[in-house]
Amino acid sequence: MPSYNIRVNGVARTVDSLDPHQPLLFVLREIGLKAAKFGCGLGQCGACNVLIDGRVTQSCSTPIDGVQGKSITTLEGLGSASVPHPIQAAFIKEQVPQCGYCTSGMIMSATALLASKPKPTEAEIRSALDGNLCRCGTHVRVVRAVLAVSGQGG
Amino acid sequence: MNAVAQSSRFSRRAVLKGGVITVAFAFSGSINEILAQSATSARPVDPKEVDGFIAINADGTVTLYCGKVDLGQGLRVAIPQIAAEELGIGLDKINYFEGDTALTPDQGRTSGSNGIQRGGMQIRQAAATARKALIELASKHLNASPVDLVVADGMVKPTTGGAGASFSDLLAGKQFNLKLDAKAPLKNPASYSIVGKPLPRPDVPAKCTGRHVYMHDFALPSMLHGRVIRPPAVGAKLIAVDESSVKALNGVKIVQIKDFLAIVAEDEWTAIRAARTLKAQWSEWAGLPEQSKLITTLRAGPFYGDEILVNKGDTGATLPLDAKTLIASYFWPMQSHASLGPSCAVADVRADSATIWTASQGTHGNRGTFARFLGLPREKVRLIYVEGSGCYGMNGHEDAAADAAILSQAVERPVRVQWSREDEHGWDPKGPPQLLDMSGAVDASGNILNWRADMWIPQTTKGMPDIPLLAPEAAGLDDVRGLNPGLISQNGDPPYAATRVQVVAHWLKDTPLRPAPLRSPGKPANCFAVESFIDELAAAAGLDPVEFRLRGLKDPRGIEVIKRMAALMKWQSRPSPSSEQGSAIAYGRGIAYVHYKHSETYVAMGMDVAVERGSGRINVERVVCAHDCGQIINPDGVRAQVEGSILQTLSRVLKEEVKFDRSRVLNVDWSTYPILTFSEAPKLEIELIDRPTEPPLGAGEAACAGVGAALGNAVFDAIGARLRVVPFTPDRVRMALSGRPS
Numbered sequence: 001m002p003s004y005n006i007r008v009n010g011v012a013r014t015v016d017s018l019d020p021h022q023p024l025l026f027v028l029r030e031i032g033l034k035a036a037k038f039g040c041g042l043g044q045c046g047a048c049n050v051l052i053d054g055r056v057t058q059s060c061s062t063p064i065d066g067v068q069g070k071s072i073t074t075l076e077g078l079g080s081a082s083v084p085h086p087i088q089a090a091f092i093k094e095q096v097p098q099c100g101y102c103t104s105g106m107i108m109s110a111t112a113l114l115a116s117k118p119k120p121t122e123a124e125i126r127s128a129l130d131g132n133l134c135r136c137g138t139h140v141r142v143v144r145a146v147l148a149v150s151g152q153g154g
Numbered sequence: 155m156n157a158v159a160q161s162s163r164f165s166r167r168a169v170l171k172g173g174v175i176t177v178a179f180a181f182s183g184s185i186n187e188i189l190a191q192s193a194t195s196a197r198p199v200d201p202k203e204v205d206g207f208i209a210i211n212a213d214g215t216v217t218l219y220c221g222k223v224d225l226g227q228g229l230r231v232a233i234p235q236i237a238a239e240e241l242g243i244g245l246d247k248i249n250y251f252e253g254d255t256a257l258t259p260d261q262g263r264t265s266g267s268n269g270i271q272r273g274g275m276q277i278r279q280a281a282a283t284a285r286k287a288l289i290e291l292a293s294k295h296l297n298a299s300p301v302d303l304v305v306a307d308g309m310v311k312p313t314t315g316g317a318g319a320s321f322s323d324l325l326a327g328k329q330f331n332l333k334l335d336a337k338a339p340l341k342n343p344a345s346y347s348i349v350g351k352p353l354p355r356p357d358v359p360a361k362c363t364g365r366h367v368y369m370h371d372f373a374l375p376s377m378l379h380g381r382v383i384r385p386p387a388v389g390a391k392l393i394a395v396d397e398s399s400v401k402a403l404n405g406v407k408i409v410q411i412k413d414f415l416a417i418v419a420e421d422e423w424t425a426i427r428a429a430r431t432l433k434a435q436w437s438e439w440a441g442l443p444e445q446s447k448l449i450t451t452l453r454a455g456p457f458y459g460d461e462i463l464v465n466k467g468d469t470g471a472t473l474p475l476d477a478k479t480l481i482a483s484y485f486w487p488m489q490s491h492a493s494l495g496p497s498c499a500v501a502d503v504r505a506d507s508a509t510i511w512t513a514s515q516g517t518h519g520n521r522g523t524f525a526r527f528l529g530l531p532r533e534k535v536r537l538i539y540v541e542g543s544g545c546y547g548m549n550g551h552e553d554a555a556a557d558a559a560i561l562s563q564a565v566e567r568p569v570r571v572q573w574s575r576e577d578e579h580g581w582d583p584k585g586p587p588q589l590l591d592m593s594g595a596v597d598a599s600g601n602i603l604n605w606r607a608d609m610w611i612p613q614t615t616k617g618m619p620d621i622p623l624l625a626p627e628a629a630g631l632d633d634v635r636g637l638n639p640g641l642i643s644q645n646g647d648p649p650y651a652a653t654r655v656q657v658v659a660h661w662l663k664d665t666p667l668r669p670a671p672l673r674s675p676g677k678p679a680n681c682f683a684v685e686s687f688i689d690e691l692a693a694a695a696g697l698d699p700v701e702f703r704l705r706g707l708k709d710p711r712g713i714e715v716i717k718r719m720a721a722l723m724k725w726q727s728r729p730s731p732s733s734e735q736g737s738a739i740a741y742g743r744g745i746a747y748v749h750y751k752h753s754e755t756y757v758a759m760g761m762d763v764a765v766e767r768g769s770g771r772i773n774v775e776r777v778v779c780a781h782d783c784g785q786i787i788n789p790d791g792v793r794a795q796v797e798g799s800i801l802q803t804l805s806r807v808l809k810e811e812v813k814f815d816r817s818r819v820l821n822v823d824w825s826t827y828p829i830l831t832f833s834e835a836p837k838l839e840i841e842l843i844d845r846p847t848e849p850p851l852g853a854g855e856a857a858c859a860g861v862g863a864a865l866g867n868a869v870f871d872a873i874g875a876r877l878r879v880v881p882f883t884p885d886r887v888r889m890a891l892s893g894r895p896s
Contacts, residue, residue: 018404019423026423034371035364037543039494040575041426044824047494075364084363091362095354095790098226098798099544100361101368101495126832133824135494136226136544137801139835141794 004068008033009077020065024050027064028074035075035104039133046132049105050074056112058131075104078111087111090149091142098136106132110146119150181230181250181356183367183540189374191254192509192538201259204287204330207280208237210321214308215247221261222273223253223515223539224357225546227854228791229269231355235787236274239348240281240341242305243321253517253539263516265547265671266641267852270787271754274850282338284330291324343785343846350846352790357541369513369542369551370498370572377500377568378418380561381429382625384581385413387439387817388667399433408432409564414629416557418565422572429574440816442666449485452589452610458661463609464647467654477603478694479595482687485879486588486679486862487811488665491672492829493582495543496573497550501558507534508563512555513542519620520552524559527626527633546802547640547671548621550582556625579822581624584812585672586612586639586665588679590646592687600695600702602652607683609646611676612637612669613661621670639669641751642676645859648684649749650706666814674855677750678803678862682880685746685863689730689870698727699745699867709749711756711782711845716747718780718841719758730867731874740765742872746860755856756782756843759800761836763868767891770884772869774804774836779857781840784848792853796840799857805830807862809881 001016008028015027025048028036036059039047043061050059051073079085084092087110097103106129113120113128120128125146134142147153200206201221209217218237224230234248251257253264261273285305292310293300296319303310311318343349360366385392392413400406400417406428409416415434419425443451473479500511508528514520517537525532542551550573558571573581589610595603615636626633646657692702700720707713719725723743732742741764748757760778765771777800786792809828813820821827866877875890 017423019427022423026426029371030421033364034367037368037370037495038572039496039543040824042575042823042825044575045494075362079363081359081363081365084359088362092354092359095358095794097358097361098794099494099541100226100357100366101370101493101543103361104364107362126835129832133494133829133831135492135546135802135829137798137805137830137835138794139801139830139832140797140838143832143835 004064006067006069007071009073015064017064021063023060024062024064024067024072025059028059033074033076037101037104039101046105046109047102049108049132051108051112054112054115056109075107078107086149087114090145094141094145094148096138096141096145098138102132102134106134106142114146114150119152120146122147181360183360185367185372188367188372188511188540191251194257196256199257199259201261201276202333204280204283204332204334206259207277208284208330210325212322212327214320214322215249216241216243216321217249217251218277219258220250220252220273220277221258221518222264222269224541225264225515226544227269227795228355228788230357231353232270232787232791233274233277235348235351235353236278237281239346240278241285243308245348245353247308255517255521255537260518263519265515267854267856269854270850271852274787276334278340279334279336279338282340283332283335286335286338287330287332288321288324292319295319295324346846349787350844351788353788355791367540368495369511369540370495372500372511372540373570374500374502374568377570378420378565379422379425380416380418380558380569380571381425382414382416382557382571383429383432383434384577385436387436389439389441390436393435393437396433400428400431403428403431407565409561411560411564411629414560414625416561418561418569442814442816444816445814448587448666449589452587452662456663458613458663461659461661462656463643463659464655464657467652471603471653473595473603474597476598477595479593480690480694481591481593482690482878484590484592484683484686486682487880488587488667489585489672489806489810490579490812490827491546491549491582492810492827493543493545493549493578496575496578497554497582498542498570498572499551499555499558500568500570501555501562502568503528503559503562506530508559509536509538510555510559511538511540513540513545513551514555515545515548516620523620523623523634524556527556527631528559528563546673547675548583550578552621553581553624556623560625560629560631576822579827580819583621583668583670585675586642586669588642588676590680590683592683594687594691596691596695598695600697600705602648602650602691602706604654605648605652606656607646607658609643609657609659609680610662611642611659612639612665613663614638622668637665637669638671639665640671640675644751645677645680645684645748648688649709649712649747649752650688650703651708652706667812667819673802674858677859678806681746681748681859682862682866685748685860686866686876686878689744689863689867690876693730696729698729700725701727703745703747712747712749714843715756715758715780715782718843719745719760719778722778722780722839722841723760725760730871732871738767740767740872742868742870744864744867744869744871746863746867748856748860750852750856750859755851755853757856757860759857759860759864761864761868763865763872765869765872765887767873770887770891772808772865772882772887774865776837776839778839779841780843781853781857782843782845783851783853783856784845785850786842786844787850789842789844792842793840795853796857797838799855800838800861801830801835803858803861804836804865807865807880807882808834811881
């Protein structure tokens with residue numbers, strides 16, 4: 001079976017896949033990293049977002065042979081419940097998720113935004129998150145959490 | 155009992171260090187914890203018995219068993235808050251189970267916004283009965299009068315101080331053996347220390363760090379991955395399957411039972427590829443109505459008959475000469491739950507029993523259905539709730555569970571079924587289309603005369619235990635037949651004084667696609683028609699919309715939410731439409747008031763909008779909401795539900811309509827069935843009115859009901875044209891501006 005070398009959350013891994021077109025999302029979920037979610041498989045909803053070499057990417061539409069040698073960060077890699085990343089802590093403090101199925105992708109998009117723009121305006125936050133859909137209606141809390149973590153809380 | 159308590163998916167670990175937030179207890183739900191729960195044997199689940207809900211453990215903790223489930227709406231903290239408060243024990247001593255047919259009482263589906271107002275109140279009564287019994291036991295144990303005893307921190311103690319007795323000592327390993335006592339005294343709300351606090355939801359840290367195990371993440375060691383191949387037309391029959399089409403894929407097995415066609419594979423990606431690759435021939439079918447003529451179709455029937463739902467007032471009154479009579483038709487389209495994650499389930503069906511892990515909102519209610527089509531005794535079928543992607547009534551969760559169960563029975567292995575996006579948009583049961591004809595009159599003083607609403611809506615099939623599922627029907631197995639759109643006929647009469655009120659339901663025998671309750675079933679449509687039409691009457695009378703409503707309203711709680719909303723909005727009293735209609739962009743404000751089901755939560759909603767005349771685009775700038783759901787258990791939980799109700803319904807009003815041809819649903823992805831985005835989400839200002847001495851009422855859907863009317867009324871105020879058809883697409887706004895009916 002063909003194998004691929006990737007770094008996931010800072011750890012070098014060799015993963016196998018019979019199909020070079022297998023999306024990264026399913027590879028990650030097979031190795032037990034299930035924070036990234038299957039939402040559409042079409043790159044339309046953002047539930048599967050991860051960082052690849054720091055860029056926010058839809059893992060449902062990224063074939064495994066396209067990430068050979070790359071560094072991937074998932075929500076698990078940012079922090080844990082006991083030691084959360086500041087963005088995760090802000091989402092927890094604002095009690096953002098309802099069902100939370102979209103939350104992983106939201107936090108990954110917000111992480112990428114803040115890495116390139118530490119103090120985004122509210123409009124920039126909304127624009128950066130327009131590729132992330134939420135059905136429960138947590139949008140205002142997401143924006144508040146991102147503003148808060150960038151030191152712009154009200 | 156202790157073995158069960160220790161396997162609870164709740165833990166009392168301190169979760170967050172570093173002072174971000176104080177969490178009393180946490181919900182992690184690892185796969186192993188779910189498996190440990192699944193391995194526990196059944197316990198008494200009678201909802202009339204205290205022991206059904208509450209177990210006192212030897213280690214001083216209490217285990218709660220709740221039949222209502224947490225879908226993200228916060229029952230996992232609110233229900234323990236209610237029980238801990240009433241029992242007299244800290245929240246950190248509560249273990250919690252939800253939605254397991256073997257462990258938790260049947261409290262009915264988690265629906266109708268009744269998790270707290272019914273489910274929570276059963277548990278409150280169970281806890282009050284338990285507290286009374288513990289005091290009686292302590293009275294003997296401590297040789298003291300019950301009136302001289304208090305309950306706190308899991309102990310019954312003399313009010314005068316001195317040694318007390320712990321719950322576990324008092325019960326000494328026994329059960330309560332008590333029926334819920336409706337007369338067991340409840341705590342005085344003035345003494346509450348847990349209820350009413352905005353305590354954090356215990357699942358949030360795990361959800362924000364990728365550790366929360368969703369239904370979609372749950373796995374059994376030996377399971378196969380299944381995919382069902384749905385037909386290209388709703389009623390198509392399977393003619394032939396080309397097995398050679400998937401030969402190139404390793405280990406794929408085809409399962410065909412009559413018209414039920416599926417594949418299973420050892421890994422998920424192979425299953426997906428096989429489902430895409432498998433070639434099958436289906437019969438032609440074109441039994442859906444023509445969408446462009448849907449309104450005509452609804453009016454044409456066939457019907458079960460007409461039912462007068464409301465008939466009150468003065469039948470003999472004649473209209474005064476100065477009365478203005480209006481008629482208008484309103485339409486709400488068929489909509490999808492559009493859950494963000496397509497449905498998923500895991501089933502392990504053996505020769506003599508079945509265990510099904512499902513995100514169903516009604517595990518108990520589906521037990522009989524699953525037992526029937528699996529051919530097993532009801533008591534041998536166990537459904538265990540595992541949280542899925544948000545569901546707002548009934549999406550595809552139950553169908554995915556039926557898919558998995560039938561496949562597991564067929565292949566004699568545990569099977570996980572994950573739907574695709576196309577499956578979910580195409581096949582989830584839909585909120586049905588609703589048509590309302592309104593007529594009424596108003597006199598020069600603003601009195602409402604001769605109100606009548608005619609509803610064209612599908613009737614719920616009487617005596618149906620639950621909702622028909624796709625897989626058993628396709629496989630020719632025993633399945634229920636009928637329709638269950640939920641209670642969709644409420645709130646057709648105005649909450650204001652009127653000389654005469656009639657509401658008539660024209661009960662349709664069918665609806666284009668399988669219906670199911672969709673958040674606030676029927677009420678967003680009914681209140682859209684009622685509160686828009688009230689606005690039409692106010693405009694005809696030349697009166698301010700807030701003033702018009704207040705003059706016809708007697709209920710003081712209703713009056714208060716309207717006044718508070720108007721104050722938050724800084725409402726300027728004047729009739730609609732606005733006289734300052736901008737050229738390129740027109741600004742307006744609107745109101746809607748709803749007394750949910752005429753007996754539950756009070757909501758007043760105001761909106762500020764900007765309408766681009768050229769494009770027809772509506773920008774919702776601000777939504778203001780005053781909300782009275784009686785006693786608030788957890789204010790932050792209520793606030794989150796109100797926010798979600800508003801934003802989700804705005805999405806439905808602005809954008810959503812299921813499109814179909816004669817054979818199938820056409821918009822089966824997010825580009826063709828778009829929902830609200832971040833850039834479109836307005837500013838929200840919500841004021842919660844807490845009434846600690848009133849019964850708690852539902853907060854999960856009441857705020858949905860007025861969204862369509864508040865928005866339509868604001869658009870009317872801005873541009874002087876009335877939108878009567880949802881969704882309010884830019885095309886429809888332009889048509890309304892040009893004076894053409896939408």
